[in-house]
Amino acid sequence: xxSEALHHVLIKPVYATVILPIAVPKPYTYYVPTExxxxxxxxxxxEVVFGKNKRYAALVTALSExxxxxxxxxxxxxxxxxxxxxxxxxxxxxxxVASYYCTTxxxxxxxxxxxxxxxxSETRLVISPVFDDDYQGLSDKExxxxxxxxxxxxxxxxxxxxxxxxxxxxxxxxxxxxxxxLYLKExxxxxxxxxxxxxxxxxxPYLSDSEKLEEAFxxxxxxxxxxxxxxxxxxxxRQKQFVxxxxxxxxxxxxxxxxxxxxxxxxxxxxxxxxxxLEGYDDDLRDNYPLxxxxxxxxxxxxxxxxxxxxxxxxxxxxxxxxxxxVELIQQAIERGEQVLYLLPEIALTTQIVSRLRKIFGNHMAxxxxxxxxxxxxxxxxxxIGGKNLILGARSSLFLPFQRLGLIIIxxxxxxxxxxxxxxxxxxxxxxxxxxxxxxxxxxxLGTATxxxxxxxxxxxxxxGLVEMPERFGDSKLPKIVLANVKDxxxxxxxxxxxxxxxxxxxxxxxxxxxxxxxxxxxxxxAPVTNCQTCGWHSECINCDVSLTYHKFTDSLKCHYCGYTxxxxxxxxxxxxxxxxTRGFGTEKIENELKIYLPNAKIGRMDxxxxxxxxxHARIISDFEDKRLDILVGTQMxxxxxxxxxxxxxxxxxxxxxxxxxxFRSSERAFxxxxxxxxRAGRKEKKGKVVIQAINQQHPVxxxxxxxxxxxxxxxxxxxxxxxxxxxxxxxxxLQLKHKKPNVLNEAxxxxxxxxxxKLGNRVIGPALPTVPRVRNYYLTDILxxxxxxxxxxxxxxxxxxxxxxxxxxxxxxSTIRVNIxxxxx
Numbered sequence: 001x002x003s004e005a006l007h008h009v010l011i012k013p014v015y016a017t018v019i020l021p022i023a024v025p026k027p028y029t030y031y032v033p034t035e036x037x038x039x040x041x042x043x044x045x046x047e048v049v050f051g052k053n054k055r056y057a058a059l060v061t062a063l064s065e066x067x068x069x070x071x072x073x074x075x076x077x078x079x080x081x082x083x084x085x086x087x088x089x090x091x092x093x094x095x096x097v098a099s100y101y102c103t104t105x106x107x108x109x110x111x112x113x114x115x116x117x118x119x120x121s122e123t124r125l126v127i128s129p130v131f132d133d134d135y136q137g138l139s140d141k142e143x144x145x146x147x148x149x150x151x152x153x154x155x156x157x158x159x160x161x162x163x164x165x166x167x168x169x170x171x172x173x174x175x176x177x178x179x180x181x182l183y184l185k186e187x188x189x190x191x192x193x194x195x196x197x198x199x200x201x202x203x204x205p206y207l208s209d210s211e212k213l214e215e216a217f218x219x220x221x222x223x224x225x226x227x228x229x230x231x232x233x234x235x236x237x238r239q240k241q242f243v244x245x246x247x248x249x250x251x252x253x254x255x256x257x258x259x260x261x262x263x264x265x266x267x268x269x270x271x272x273x274x275x276x277x278l279e280g281y282d283d284d285l286r287d288n289y290p291l292x293x294x295x296x297x298x299x300x301x302x303x304x305x306x307x308x309x310x311x312x313x314x315x316x317x318x319x320x321x322x323x324x325x326x327v328e329l330i331q332q333a334i335e336r337g338e339q340v341l342y343l344l345p346e347i348a349l350t351t352q353i354v355s356r357l358r359k360i361f362g363n364h365m366a367x368x369x370x371x372x373x374x375x376x377x378x379x380x381x382x383x384x385i386g387g388k389n390l391i392l393g394a395r396s397s398l399f400l401p402f403q404r405l406g407l408i409i410i411x412x413x414x415x416x417x418x419x420x421x422x423x424x425x426x427x428x429x430x431x432x433x434x435x436x437x438x439x440x441x442x443x444x445x446l447g448t449a450t451x452x453x454x455x456x457x458x459x460x461x462x463x464x465g466l467v468e469m470p471e472r473f474g475d476s477k478l479p480k481i482v483l484a485n486v487k488d489x490x491x492x493x494x495x496x497x498x499x500x501x502x503x504x505x506x507x508x509x510x511x512x513x514x515x516x517x518x519x520x521x522x523x524x525x526x527a528p529v530t531n532c533q534t535c536g537w538h539s540e541c542i543n544c545d546v547s548l549t550y551h552k553f554t555d556s557l558k559c560h561y562c563g564y565t566x567x568x569x570x571x572x573x574x575x576x577x578x579x580x581x582t583r584g585f586g587t588e589k590i591e592n593e594l595k596i597y598l599p600n601a602k603i604g605r606m607d608x609x610x611x612x613x614x615x616x617h618a619r620i621i622s623d624f625e626d627k628r629l630d631i632l633v634g635t636q637m638x639x640x641x642x643x644x645x646x647x648x649x650x651x652x653x654x655x656x657x658x659x660x661x662x663x664f665r666s667s668e669r670a671f672x673x674x675x676x677x678x679x680r681a682g683r684k685e686k687k688g689k690v691v692i693q694a695i696n697q698q699h700p701v702x703x704x705x706x707x708x709x710x711x712x713x714x715x716x717x718x719x720x721x722x723x724x725x726x727x728x729x730x731x732x733x734x735l736q737l738k739h740k741k742p743n744v745l746n747e748a749x750x751x752x753x754x755x756x757x758x759k760l761g762n763r764v765i766g767p768a769l770p771t772v773p774r775v776r777n778y779y780l781t782d783i784l785x786x787x788x789x790x791x792x793x794x795x796x797x798x799x800x801x802x803x804x805x806x807x808x809x810x811x812x813x814x815s816t817i818r819v820n821i822x823x824x825x826x
Contacts, residue, residue, distance in 0.1 A: 018058035023104045031073040043084025047077040047170040061091050078168040087401050102821040103424040112399035114377035125155045125182045198245040199273040216267045228252040305465025306443045313459040314447040316469030318679020322447050334389045338406025342392045345415035368393035395429030405440040408433045413446035419826045426822045450672040454728045479681040479688035481706045487695045497593045498585050503691045506649050515648030517631045520677045524607040525549035526589045527582035532572035545774040562776045591633045606634035650681040655694040664726050674705045734825040735783040738818040742779045748817045749781040755804045
């Protein structure tokens with residue numbers, strides 16, 4: 001036997017277990033060709049065939065010498081990465097998310113990885129808008145693809161295979177993506193535009209031979225401004241990696257004509273440089289203001305809590321200075337060489353916090369959120385795996401590849417925005433972050449003025465540490481909260497549109513004092529119902545069982561579930577009468593009608609309709625901060641993370657609407673929303689006032705909000721939850737079944753509920769119709785499971801549940817039923 005043949009015999013085969021970015025129930029195993037045995041690592045992406053001819057970029061999660069027993073392993077086609085793009089800790093975290101939230105690990109991978117790190121057979125490639133026909137440094141195969149793209153502008157993966165005459169093309173595409181020569185089509189659909197700055201550099205021979213600079217100065221000696229521009233460039237080039245035109249304009253006090261003149265003389269080269277949006281902050285950093293006694297005490301108690309517990313709940317009233325405590329903890333963690341994740345419920349609504357932390361941490365900080373385009377997400381991914389110190393982000397930032405995670409701060413931990421609803425995985429970022437910190441041996445701080453019932457109960461039971469900050473920072477006082485009786489105003493006929501006399505008077509007084517106001521109504525649009533006063537007809541969505549909302553600005557009726565839009569009818573479609581009326585009110589109507597009673601006030605609106613643009617929310621906040629607006633009308637967006645110094649009055653227009661929502665958490669949500677929006681009133685030495693309009697003045701939540709008494713609210717709410725077997729005393733799993741035929745859906749849901757009851761008994765509730773029983777032409781039914789809190793019961797129940805769903809899908813006629821599993825629904 002030859003030595004080469006003997007060598008192949010002695011090498012043991014290696015098999016790679018991979019995650020595919022699709023919803024298959026479990027990972028798949030592939031054979032690793034022997035030449036890659038020592039170059040393939042866990043966390044790298046590989047090109048594989050799955051099914052007949054479908055190719056995917058799969059992620060390696062394990063390497064083994066054991067082949068799969070159930071099938072013959074196909075060979076991996078290529079290795080895409082030179083270094084792992086996912087860490088082992090992340091893979092363990094993905095596995096936990098998939099297991100806990102009853103989803104597939106492929107769906108978790110899809111949610112976690114940026115689109116730029118996912119490739120499939122359907123991916124199309126598009127020439128980069130920054131490619132300037134510079135083919136230098138490209139291999140022959142890369143050159144062929146670049147030339148083809150330059151001619152055709154767009155290629156499929158299959159086109160690339162035909163051009164190169166080979167099946168394995170992902171590594172080549174990956175290199176071209178890295179060189180920014182091409183982009184995935186999805187990036188251009190998001191209208192991604194690379195960021196450029198105009199820059200200056202020396203031409204040859206001056207670039208490589210500094211002694212020639214004396215000659216350059218002689219050539220410019222007739223123009224003092226040109227000499228000053230060259231001197232400024234030389235000085236700046238010693239300080240900066242690249243010199244921007246703007247830097248020279250500012251330093252030498254010259255303009256573009258001077259630089260162009262120097263370029264014509266062959267000394268300067270003017271060029272456009274693409275820069276990363278993650279580079280961020282060039283201004284001077286600011287020192288923190290001193291800690292108050294309460295903040296110093298809180299920091300000591302948090303440190304003591306972390307010594308004994310992994311999680312600490314910081315319960316501080318609005319305006320108590322929690323952010324300053326966060327900053328101190330972040331600085332301590334960074335000094336220890338740790339990475340910090342600062343989770344916020346909605347990054348687009350936290351402009352003030354981002355701005356403030358940027359001034360303290362500068363380029364040590366990066367911001368990750370849904371409005372980053374795909375290319376920016378890949379940059380962010382690489383910066384985190386490279387050790388970026390501080391990441392601010394919404395829930396998806398939890399999936400970033402942290403190397404040295406030491407601290408997770410979850411601000412506004414109670415906020416329902418931390419819950420992912422669709423698509424799967426339907427995870428709660430707060431709960432998942434706590435498990436992530438356990439994996440990384442990190443600490444988690446939950447911060448809020450209105451803790452969730454579950455978190456506060458964990459703190460009361462000793463599972464979490466508890467630190468309280470009951471006083472506002474400095475001389476700030478909590479606002480005075482008063483109730484305005486809507487029922488009484490209706491009786492006396494003093495109600496002005498939807499405003500009580502008390503609210504109008506308080507608004508007028510605040511404006512006369514030069515103060516600003518915030519009005520909160522948790523419903524957007526002009527009016528939620530359009531009906532006929534003659535026959536009772538009302539406008540409904542054609543795709544959903546829900547009323548269409550009238551939007552006056554566009555003079556149209558719109559569905560807030562599926563987006564269906566239609567013109568408002570001129571007469572009743574049912575009886576033909578012209579007596580159509582709108583009922584109810586949203587933010588648009590408040591803004592519109594407030595102008596009648598306060599004609600001189602400058603009024604702005606913040607809701608989903610007005611913040612669609614990338615920077616729209618920032619403009620509204622800036623206008624309000626700079627006092628270009630007197631009154632800001634908004635949905636719950638106005639409750640989150642804002643600190644406006646000049647707000648003297650806050651109005652909550654319909655407390656009843658919050659309290660009457662058919663959900664066991666409605667009291668908790670109402671208390672949180674009203675307390676949070678009340679906290680926007682009165683900062684520094686101004687006390688502020690909150691006016692809550694309500695018909696039912698006797699509701700216990702209103703008294704608890706008036707007294708700012710969270711503990712009274714907590715004890716009453718916990719008693720009711722225990723009586724009716726709701727969290728935190730039971731765990732909930734909600735199943736939502738969907739189908740386009742209601743009879744098929746009803747039969748399937750009854751069959752599934754019966755199968756579950758055989759194993760789980762009275763833990764199964766339903767099936768029942770949800771509040772909106774049809775969405776996007778799919779009929780819906782819900783089944784609810786109430787399970788004991790023990791891990792054993794929960795694990796067993798999930799196993800029974802998944803088996804029952806698989807059994808249902810195999811029954812004749814029910815294979816097309818869609819079942820969404822929501823563990824710990826909100």
